[in-house]
Amino acid sequence: MYLNRLPQDDIFVSSEMKSLKSITGMETRKGLENAIISNGKIVNVVSNSYGHIPNELFFKKAEQLLMDANLKYHKRTINRNDRSFITDFVIEDGNQFSLKNGLDKILPMLRFKNSYDGSEKTSGHFGFYREICTNGLHVAQAEIAFSIKHSKNNTDLIMPRLNLLFEKFLNNEYYEITKKFREMEEIELIDTKAFVKDILEKTKLFRYECSDKNDDPSKKSRELLDMIAEEGHHYHPTPTLWDGYNAFNWMLHNTLKKTFSRQERLDKVLFDEIFALV
Numbered sequence: 001m002y003l004n005r006l007p008q009d010d011i012f013v014s015s016e017m018k019s020l021k022s023i024t025g026m027e028t029r030k031g032l033e034n035a036i037i038s039n040g041k042i043v044n045v046v047s048n049s050y051g052h053i054p055n056e057l058f059f060k061k062a063e064q065l066l067m068d069a070n071l072k073y074h075k076r077t078i079n080r081n082d083r084s085f086i087t088d089f090v091i092e093d094g095n096q097f098s099l100k101n102g103l104d105k106i107l108p109m110l111r112f113k114n115s116y117d118g119s120e121k122t123s124g125h126f127g128f129y130r131e132i133c134t135n136g137l138h139v140a141q142a143e144i145a146f147s148i149k150h151s152k153n154n155t156d157l158i159m160p161r162l163n164l165l166f167e168k169f170l171n172n173e174y175y176e177i178t179k180k181f182r183e184m185e186e187i188e189l190i191d192t193k194a195f196v197k198d199i200l201e202k203t204k205l206f207r208y209e210c211s212d213k214n215d216d217p218s219k220k221s222r223e224l225l226d227m228i229a230e231e232g233h234h235y236h237p238t239p240t241l242w243d244g245y246n247a248f249n250w251m252l253h254n255t256l257k258k259t260f261s262r263q264e265r266l267d268k269v270l271f272d273e274i275f276a277l278v
Contacts, residue, residue, distance in 0.1 A: 009079035011059060011087065013039040015116055017052040020045065036116050039082040043117040051152040053122050055114055058148075059087045062112045062124065066091075069163035073110075084115035086260055090129045091166070097178040099185050099242060105131040106181065108174060110162070119259050123147035126169045127264075128177070130246065183278050184241040192228050195244055195277075196221055202273045205252070205266065224251060245274045 015038045020028045023035060023042075036044035036052060046052075059077075066073055066089055076088040091108045098105045109129035113120045124146055189195050197208045200221070210218045217225060224247050231243035248270050252263055 006074060006076035006088075006090070007078060008075075009077045009085075011055050011077045011079050011085045013055075013079070013082050015039070015052070015054050017046070017050070038116045041082060043083050046118075046150075049151060051150050052116075053114060053148070053150060055085055058114050058122060059085075059112060062087065063089070065162045066110070069166065071162065071166065080260075083117040084120045084260060085113070087112045088129065090131075097174075097181070099181060103132070106178060107131060108166070108169065110166075113260055120261055121147040122150065125264075126165070126173070130249075180275055180278075181242060184245060184275060187241040187278055189228065189239040189241060189244055192225055192239060192244070193217070196224050196228070199244075199248065199270070199273055203266070203269050205248070205270070206256070220251065220255065223255070224248065227251075241274055241277060245271060248274070 015036065017034050017036055019033060020026075020035050021033075031047045032045050033048045034046050034050065035042045036046060063075075071089075072092045073089040074092065076086075076090065078086045078088075089110045089112075091110065097107075107129045109127050110124060111127055112124045114122045196217075200206065200208045206220050207218060208221050210216050227247035227250060228239045228243050231239060231246060249267060252258070252266055252270065256263075258266065
């Protein structure tokens with residue numbers, strides 16, 4: 001089962017906020033008084049008003065909220081260069097949606113993010129997890145979300161009650177988005193090259209052609225086309241929009257070098273452009 005093989009990076013690396021003057025012996029200008037040190041490396045420079053939120057505080061409190069809400073979950077943790085971190089809680093309950101004759105399970109997922117370099121908001125949102133290929137799908141994050149400011153007054157982390165948010169998510173976005181997933185599965189992709197080229201032109205995710213002088217598909221484009229063909233071969237006589245979306249999604253989250261937040265925004269753009277073809 002894929003959920004038993006989720007990545008488990010060490011997100012509880014040592015971290016502290018320390019004055020730059022104590023490190024360098026030099027005076028600093030106002031607003032750049034302190035350094036954030038993660039696993040022995042300076043990853044950010046911040047002001048005296050900044051409140052450092054260690055992963056131990058944020059992620060452990062987040063997990064306690066799930067336990068308090070009696071939600072059954074599997075956990076995935078990702079550490080990017082000791083600077084930005086996520087914990088995904090893939091939630092298992094009776095609200096499981098599936099496609100492709102029940103073989104393609106889509107589970108509710110709750111993602112929490114924190115960063116020591118300022119690249120990510122300390123935040124949480126609901127989304128979807130596609131079990132078959134270990135993708136995180138983030139097309140439903142807009143409404144059920146929260147963030148916490150890094151100020152000295154917020155380091156005690158006042159966080160929402162997750163059981164109420166989860167119920168709201170299931171009653172609204174979960175139903176609406178899974179309905180769209182079903183509609184995408186019913187649309188066949190007759191010309192996958194034209195589809196990939198069209199979506200790339202609209203989203204600017206990367207370039208379809210090899211170069212200005214060569215119109216052949218680039219290496220990434222060929223990888224996309226191969227993934228779409230493989231997905232379609234396993235489940236349908238012809239690939240569908242659902243296969244196309246998931247090929248783009250997989251590449252976005254596994255191949256392209258983007259921040260977590262940028263991945264989520266691009267995922268939403270991809271989904272909207274592809275669903276517009278329904």
